[in-house]
Amino acid sequence: MPKAVYIHVPFCEQICHYCDFNKFFLQNQPVDEYIELCEMEIKNTISNFPTEEVSSVYVGGGTPTSLTTDQLGRLLEWVKEYFPLAENYEWSVEVNPGSANFDKLQKMQEIGVNRLSIGAQTFDAALLKKIGRDHEPGDVEKTVQQAIEAGFTNLSIDLMMGLPEQTMEQFQETLRQVVALPIQHISAYSLKIEPKTVFYQLWSKGKLPMPGDELEADMYEELRNTLKEAGFTHYEISNFAKKGFESTHNLTYWNNEEYYGIGAGAHSYVQGVRRINHGPLPKYMNAVKQSGFPYREEHQVSKTEAMEEHMFMGLRKLDGVSYTNFYNRFGIEMRSIFSQEIDRLVNDGLLRDNGSSIQLTDHGLLLGNEVFEKFLLKEQ
Structure with a gap:
Protein backbone atom coordinates (compact mmCIF):
# COMPACT_ATOMS: atom_id res chain seq x y z
CA MET A 1 0.00 0.00 0.00
CA PRO A 2 1.73 3.22 -1.14
CA LYS A 3 2.59 5.81 1.49
CA ALA A 4 4.36 8.27 -0.79
CA VAL A 5 3.27 10.48 -3.69
CA TYR A 6 5.32 12.09 -6.45
CA ILE A 7 3.72 14.91 -8.52
CA HIS A 8 5.47 16.04 -11.70
CA VAL A 9 5.31 19.63 -12.96
CA PRO A 10 7.02 19.51 -16.37
CA PHE A 11 7.29 23.24 -17.07
CA CYS A 12 10.45 25.35 -16.98
CA GLU A 13 11.18 29.01 -17.65
CA GLN A 14 14.64 27.99 -18.88
CA ILE A 15 16.00 24.59 -19.92
CA CYS A 16 19.25 23.66 -18.13
CA HIS A 17 22.00 22.22 -20.32
CA TYR A 18 22.35 19.00 -18.29
CA CYS A 19 18.69 18.14 -17.63
CA ASP A 20 17.09 15.05 -19.17
CA PHE A 21 13.95 15.07 -17.02
CA ASN A 22 10.57 15.34 -18.74
CA LYS A 23 10.21 19.09 -19.20
CA PHE A 24 8.82 21.73 -21.57
CA PHE A 25 9.49 25.42 -22.03
CA LEU A 26 6.71 27.19 -20.14
CA GLN A 27 5.66 29.78 -22.70
CA ASN A 28 2.35 29.03 -24.50
CA GLN A 29 1.82 25.71 -22.70
CA PRO A 30 -1.68 24.59 -21.57
CA VAL A 31 -0.72 24.84 -17.89
CA ASP A 32 -4.21 25.27 -16.44
CA GLU A 33 -5.60 22.32 -18.38
CA TYR A 34 -2.61 20.22 -17.34
CA ILE A 35 -3.26 20.98 -13.67
CA GLU A 36 -6.94 20.05 -14.04
CA LEU A 37 -5.98 16.73 -15.65
CA CYS A 38 -3.55 16.07 -12.82
CA GLU A 39 -6.51 16.43 -10.48
CA MET A 40 -8.42 13.88 -12.54
CA GLU A 41 -5.48 11.48 -12.43
CA ILE A 42 -5.14 11.96 -8.67
CA LYS A 43 -8.85 11.36 -8.12
CA ASN A 44 -8.92 8.22 -10.27
CA THR A 45 -5.68 6.87 -8.81
CA ILE A 46 -6.76 7.12 -5.20
CA SER A 47 -10.13 5.63 -6.13
CA ASN A 48 -8.59 2.60 -7.84
CA PHE A 49 -5.62 2.21 -5.48
CA PRO A 50 -6.68 3.51 -2.05
CA THR A 51 -4.32 3.87 0.89
CA GLU A 52 -4.81 4.47 4.60
CA GLU A 53 -2.38 7.36 4.83
CA VAL A 54 0.43 9.11 2.97
CA SER A 55 3.60 9.94 4.89
CA SER A 56 5.41 11.87 2.15
CA VAL A 57 4.58 14.02 -0.87
CA TYR A 58 7.17 15.34 -3.31
CA VAL A 59 6.34 17.89 -6.02
CA GLY A 60 9.16 18.01 -8.57
CA GLY A 61 9.87 18.89 -12.15
CA GLY A 62 10.63 20.63 -14.31
CA THR A 63 10.19 23.64 -12.09
CA PRO A 64 7.09 23.66 -9.85
CA THR A 65 7.71 27.31 -8.97
CA SER A 66 7.44 28.26 -12.64
CA LEU A 67 3.66 28.04 -12.07
CA THR A 68 1.82 31.13 -10.90
CA THR A 69 0.93 31.34 -7.23
CA ASP A 70 -2.69 30.51 -8.08
CA GLN A 71 -1.81 27.54 -10.31
CA LEU A 72 0.59 26.08 -7.77
CA GLY A 73 -1.93 26.63 -4.99
CA ARG A 74 -4.67 24.75 -6.86
CA LEU A 75 -2.41 21.78 -7.54
CA LEU A 76 -1.30 21.58 -3.91
CA GLU A 77 -4.85 21.92 -2.60
CA TRP A 78 -5.90 18.92 -4.69
CA VAL A 79 -3.06 16.88 -3.23
CA LYS A 80 -4.32 17.70 0.24
CA GLU A 81 -7.94 17.04 -0.70
CA TYR A 82 -7.50 13.56 -2.17
CA PHE A 83 -4.54 12.01 -0.32
CA PRO A 84 -4.99 11.20 3.41
CA LEU A 85 -1.92 12.78 4.99
CA ALA A 86 -0.33 11.13 8.02
CA GLU A 87 0.03 13.14 11.21
CA ASN A 88 3.79 13.62 10.80
CA TYR A 89 3.92 13.88 7.02
CA GLU A 90 6.76 15.33 4.95
CA TRP A 91 5.67 17.46 1.99
CA SER A 92 8.46 18.73 -0.27
CA VAL A 93 8.37 21.07 -3.24
CA GLU A 94 11.31 21.73 -5.56
CA VAL A 95 12.13 25.42 -5.69
CA ASN A 96 14.14 27.36 -8.27
CA PRO A 97 15.88 30.35 -6.63
CA GLY A 98 15.08 32.38 -9.73
CA SER A 99 11.30 31.88 -9.60
CA ALA A 100 10.34 31.37 -5.95
CA ASN A 101 8.95 34.66 -4.67
CA PHE A 102 7.64 35.21 -1.14
CA ASP A 103 3.98 34.91 -2.19
CA LYS A 104 4.56 31.40 -3.57
CA LEU A 105 6.54 30.35 -0.51
CA GLN A 106 3.84 31.68 1.81
CA LYS A 107 1.07 29.99 -0.20
CA MET A 108 2.88 26.65 -0.05
CA GLN A 109 3.41 26.93 3.69
CA GLU A 110 -0.22 27.87 4.31
CA ILE A 111 -1.49 24.85 2.36
CA GLY A 112 0.74 22.46 4.29
CA VAL A 113 4.05 22.11 2.46
CA ASN A 114 6.73 21.78 5.15
CA ARG A 115 9.95 21.11 3.22
CA LEU A 116 11.65 22.82 0.29
CA SER A 117 14.33 21.46 -2.04
CA ILE A 118 16.22 24.45 -3.44
CA GLY A 119 18.15 23.91 -6.69
CA ALA A 120 21.41 25.81 -6.13
CA GLN A 121 23.76 23.42 -8.04
CA THR A 122 26.77 25.72 -7.58
CA PHE A 123 27.57 29.11 -6.02
CA ASP A 124 29.94 30.06 -8.82
CA ALA A 125 28.37 32.65 -11.17
CA ALA A 126 30.38 31.58 -14.22
CA LEU A 127 29.49 27.91 -13.73
CA LEU A 128 25.81 28.76 -13.30
CA LYS A 129 25.82 30.39 -16.73
CA LYS A 130 27.78 27.51 -18.21
CA ILE A 131 25.21 24.93 -17.08
CA GLY A 132 22.25 27.04 -18.20
CA ARG A 133 20.84 28.11 -14.84
CA ASP A 134 18.85 31.34 -14.68
CA HIS A 135 19.67 32.46 -11.13
CA GLU A 136 22.58 34.24 -9.49
CA PRO A 137 24.48 32.84 -6.47
CA GLY A 138 22.91 35.43 -4.15
CA ASP A 139 19.40 34.25 -5.08
CA VAL A 140 19.93 31.07 -3.06
CA GLU A 141 20.54 32.88 0.23
CA LYS A 142 17.61 35.19 -0.54
CA THR A 143 15.31 32.21 -1.11
CA VAL A 144 16.48 30.54 2.11
CA GLN A 145 15.81 33.70 4.12
CA GLN A 146 12.37 34.20 2.55
CA ALA A 147 11.50 30.55 3.20
CA ILE A 148 12.37 30.96 6.87
CA GLU A 149 10.28 34.14 7.02
CA ALA A 150 7.39 32.18 5.49
CA GLY A 151 7.67 29.60 8.28
CA PHE A 152 9.73 26.78 6.79
CA THR A 153 12.06 24.90 9.13
CA ASN A 154 13.16 22.06 6.82
CA LEU A 155 15.25 23.25 3.87
CA SER A 156 17.37 21.20 1.48
CA ILE A 157 19.92 22.42 -1.05
CA ASP A 158 20.81 20.58 -4.27
CA LEU A 159 24.44 20.74 -5.46
CA MET A 160 26.30 19.35 -8.47
CA MET A 161 29.94 18.42 -8.84
CA GLY A 162 32.10 17.38 -11.76
CA LEU A 163 30.77 20.27 -13.84
CA PRO A 164 32.57 21.27 -17.08
CA GLU A 165 35.93 22.87 -16.21
CA GLN A 166 34.97 23.02 -12.51
CA THR A 167 38.01 23.32 -10.25
CA MET A 168 38.46 22.05 -6.71
CA GLU A 169 38.72 25.67 -5.54
CA GLN A 170 35.33 26.49 -7.05
CA PHE A 171 33.78 23.45 -5.41
CA GLN A 172 35.35 24.26 -2.03
CA GLU A 173 33.93 27.79 -2.22
CA THR A 174 30.47 26.39 -2.99
CA LEU A 175 30.75 24.10 0.04
CA ARG A 176 31.90 27.00 2.22
CA GLN A 177 28.85 29.02 1.23
CA VAL A 178 26.33 26.22 1.52
CA VAL A 179 27.32 25.15 5.06
CA ALA A 180 27.00 28.78 6.17
CA LEU A 181 23.28 28.71 5.33
CA PRO A 182 20.65 27.80 7.98
CA ILE A 183 19.61 24.58 6.21
CA GLN A 184 19.00 21.00 7.33
CA HIS A 185 19.75 18.84 4.28
CA ILE A 186 22.08 18.71 1.26
CA SER A 187 21.87 16.54 -1.86
CA ALA A 188 25.00 16.51 -4.03
CA TYR A 189 25.19 14.69 -7.35
CA SER A 190 27.87 14.20 -9.96
CA LEU A 191 27.05 15.51 -13.41
CA LYS A 192 26.04 12.76 -15.81
CA ILE A 193 25.98 13.46 -19.54
CA GLU A 194 22.56 12.29 -20.72
CA PRO A 195 21.27 11.94 -24.29
CA LYS A 196 18.94 14.65 -25.64
CA THR A 197 20.64 17.40 -23.62
CA VAL A 198 22.70 20.40 -24.69
CA PHE A 199 25.69 18.96 -22.86
CA TYR A 200 25.38 15.66 -24.73
CA GLN A 201 25.55 17.48 -28.06
CA LEU A 202 28.67 19.36 -26.95
CA TRP A 203 30.27 16.25 -25.43
CA SER A 204 29.67 14.17 -28.57
CA LYS A 205 31.55 16.84 -30.57
CA GLY A 206 34.44 16.93 -28.10
CA LYS A 207 33.52 20.44 -26.96
CA LEU A 208 32.73 19.75 -23.29
CA PRO A 209 35.90 19.69 -21.16
CA MET A 210 35.24 17.64 -18.02
CA PRO A 211 37.22 17.57 -14.75
CA GLY A 212 38.05 13.85 -14.97
CA ASP A 213 37.32 10.91 -12.67
CA GLU A 214 40.20 11.55 -10.26
CA LEU A 215 39.26 15.16 -9.57
CA GLU A 216 35.60 14.20 -9.28
CA ALA A 217 36.50 11.56 -6.68
CA ASP A 218 38.52 14.18 -4.79
CA MET A 219 35.50 16.51 -4.85
CA TYR A 220 33.36 13.74 -3.37
CA GLU A 221 35.85 13.24 -0.53
CA GLU A 222 35.94 17.00 0.03
CA LEU A 223 32.15 17.00 0.14
CA ARG A 224 32.00 14.22 2.73
CA ASN A 225 34.66 15.73 4.97
CA THR A 226 33.31 19.28 4.83
CA LEU A 227 29.72 18.30 5.55
CA LYS A 228 30.76 15.99 8.38
CA GLU A 229 32.63 18.86 10.02
CA ALA A 230 29.54 21.03 9.57
CA GLY A 231 27.32 18.57 11.47
CA PHE A 232 25.66 16.75 8.56
CA THR A 233 25.26 12.97 8.66
CA HIS A 234 26.04 11.11 5.45
CA TYR A 235 23.09 8.71 5.17
CA GLU A 236 22.93 7.92 1.44
CA ILE A 237 25.53 8.05 -1.33
CA SER A 238 24.52 11.56 -2.38
CA ASN A 239 22.59 12.83 0.65
CA PHE A 240 23.49 14.46 3.95
CA ALA A 241 21.23 15.65 6.77
CA LYS A 242 21.22 17.24 10.17
CA LYS A 243 19.93 14.76 12.77
CA GLY A 244 16.27 13.96 12.22
CA PHE A 245 16.06 15.65 8.81
CA GLU A 246 16.71 12.69 6.51
CA SER A 247 14.38 12.76 3.50
CA THR A 248 11.35 10.55 4.17
CA HIS A 249 10.37 10.60 0.52
CA ASN A 250 13.75 9.58 -0.87
CA LEU A 251 14.01 6.83 1.72
CA THR A 252 10.83 5.42 0.15
CA TYR A 253 12.78 4.83 -3.06
CA TRP A 254 15.93 3.54 -1.35
CA ASN A 255 13.86 1.14 0.78
CA ASN A 256 12.16 0.03 -2.45
CA GLU A 257 8.71 0.80 -1.09
CA GLU A 258 5.63 1.59 -3.16
CA TYR A 259 4.62 5.10 -4.25
CA TYR A 260 2.14 6.94 -6.45
CA GLY A 261 3.36 8.93 -9.48
CA ILE A 262 1.18 11.69 -10.89
CA GLY A 263 1.78 13.82 -14.00
CA ALA A 264 3.42 13.65 -17.41
CA GLY A 265 6.33 11.18 -17.43
CA ALA A 266 5.89 10.23 -13.77
CA HIS A 267 6.72 6.72 -12.57
CA SER A 268 4.76 4.78 -9.95
CA TYR A 269 5.04 1.50 -8.05
CA VAL A 270 1.66 0.32 -6.79
CA GLN A 271 0.48 -3.18 -5.82
CA GLY A 272 3.62 -4.75 -7.24
CA VAL A 273 3.28 -3.05 -10.63
CA ARG A 274 5.62 -0.37 -11.98
CA ARG A 275 3.93 2.10 -14.32
CA ILE A 276 5.28 4.88 -16.52
CA ASN A 277 3.03 7.75 -17.60
CA HIS A 278 3.11 9.22 -21.09
CA GLY A 279 5.72 11.98 -21.21
CA PRO A 280 4.70 14.25 -24.12
CA LEU A 281 1.99 16.65 -22.98
CA PRO A 282 -0.53 15.86 -25.76
CA LYS A 283 -0.23 12.11 -25.14
CA TYR A 284 -0.51 12.51 -21.36
CA MET A 285 -3.50 14.84 -21.60
CA ASN A 286 -5.36 12.79 -24.22
CA ALA A 287 -4.86 9.57 -22.27
CA VAL A 288 -6.27 11.08 -19.07
CA LYS A 289 -9.24 12.54 -20.97
CA GLN A 290 -10.01 9.24 -22.69
CA SER A 291 -9.43 6.67 -19.96
CA GLY A 292 -8.77 8.59 -16.75
CA PHE A 293 -5.23 7.19 -16.61
CA PRO A 294 -2.06 8.16 -18.54
CA TYR A 295 -0.14 4.87 -18.44
CA ARG A 296 2.32 4.27 -21.27
CA GLU A 297 3.81 1.12 -19.77
CA GLU A 298 2.91 -1.33 -16.99
CA HIS A 299 5.19 -4.03 -15.61
CA GLN A 300 4.47 -6.63 -12.93
CA VAL A 301 7.61 -6.86 -10.80
CA SER A 302 8.73 -10.46 -10.25
Missing part, protein backbone atom coordinates in the same frame (compact mmCIF):
# COMPACT_ATOMS: atom_id res chain seq x y z
CA LYS A 303 10.17 -11.69 -6.97
CA THR A 304 13.61 -11.90 -8.57
CA GLU A 305 13.42 -8.30 -9.75
CA ALA A 306 12.16 -7.15 -6.36
CA MET A 307 15.13 -8.81 -4.63
CA GLU A 308 17.57 -7.22 -7.08
CA GLU A 309 16.03 -3.79 -6.54
CA HIS A 310 16.04 -4.26 -2.78
CA MET A 311 19.78 -4.83 -2.91
CA PHE A 312 20.99 -2.08 -5.22
CA MET A 313 18.57 0.52 -3.91
CA GLY A 314 19.20 -0.39 -0.28
CA LEU A 315 22.98 -0.34 -0.69
CA ARG A 316 22.76 3.34 -1.57
CA LYS A 317 22.05 3.95 2.13
CA LEU A 318 25.07 4.16 4.40
CA ASP A 319 23.46 1.71 6.84
CA GLY A 320 23.07 -0.74 3.95
CA VAL A 321 20.77 -3.74 3.61
CA SER A 322 19.64 -5.61 6.71
CA TYR A 323 19.60 -9.41 6.71
CA THR A 324 16.48 -9.39 8.88
CA ASN A 325 14.60 -6.93 6.66
CA PHE A 326 15.45 -8.96 3.57
CA TYR A 327 14.13 -12.15 5.18
CA ASN A 328 10.99 -10.46 6.47
CA ARG A 329 10.21 -9.11 3.03
CA PHE A 330 11.01 -12.13 0.85
CA GLY A 331 10.83 -15.10 3.22
CA ILE A 332 14.31 -16.24 2.25
CA GLU A 333 17.82 -15.60 3.58
CA MET A 334 19.81 -12.98 1.67
CA ARG A 335 22.90 -15.19 1.58
CA SER A 336 20.99 -18.09 0.04
CA ILE A 337 20.59 -15.84 -3.02
CA PHE A 338 23.59 -13.51 -2.98
CA SER A 339 26.29 -15.29 -0.94
CA GLN A 340 28.91 -15.44 -3.72
CA GLU A 341 28.33 -11.82 -4.74
CA ILE A 342 28.61 -10.59 -1.14
CA ASP A 343 31.78 -12.55 -0.40
CA ARG A 344 33.45 -11.43 -3.62
CA LEU A 345 32.65 -7.75 -2.97
CA VAL A 346 33.80 -8.02 0.65
CA ASN A 347 37.09 -9.53 -0.53
CA ASP A 348 37.45 -6.72 -3.07
CA GLY A 349 37.04 -4.14 -0.31
CA LEU A 350 33.80 -2.73 -1.74
CA LEU A 351 31.40 -4.13 0.88
CA ARG A 352 31.57 -4.79 4.61
CA ASP A 353 29.48 -7.42 6.39
CA ASN A 354 28.90 -6.83 10.11
CA GLY A 355 26.70 -9.89 10.56
CA SER A 356 23.40 -7.97 10.67
CA SER A 357 23.73 -6.00 7.43
CA ILE A 358 25.98 -5.35 4.45
CA GLN A 359 27.16 -1.84 3.58
CA LEU A 360 29.33 -0.08 1.04
CA THR A 361 32.85 0.70 2.23
CA ASP A 362 34.36 4.14 1.61
CA HIS A 363 35.93 2.70 -1.53
CA GLY A 364 32.61 1.14 -2.49
CA LEU A 365 30.90 4.52 -2.31
CA LEU A 366 33.09 5.66 -5.20
CA LEU A 367 32.25 2.57 -7.27
CA GLY A 368 28.59 2.11 -6.39
CA ASN A 369 27.37 1.21 -9.87
CA GLU A 370 30.00 -1.51 -10.19
CA VAL A 371 28.74 -2.97 -6.90
CA PHE A 372 25.05 -2.73 -7.79
CA GLU A 373 25.38 -4.55 -11.11
CA LYS A 374 26.74 -7.61 -9.29
CA PHE A 375 23.27 -8.13 -7.77
CA LEU A 376 21.50 -8.52 -11.11
CA LEU A 377 20.20 -12.08 -11.37
CA LYS A 378 18.99 -14.19 -14.24
CA GLU A 379 15.22 -14.57 -14.02
CA GLN A 380 14.30 -17.86 -12.34
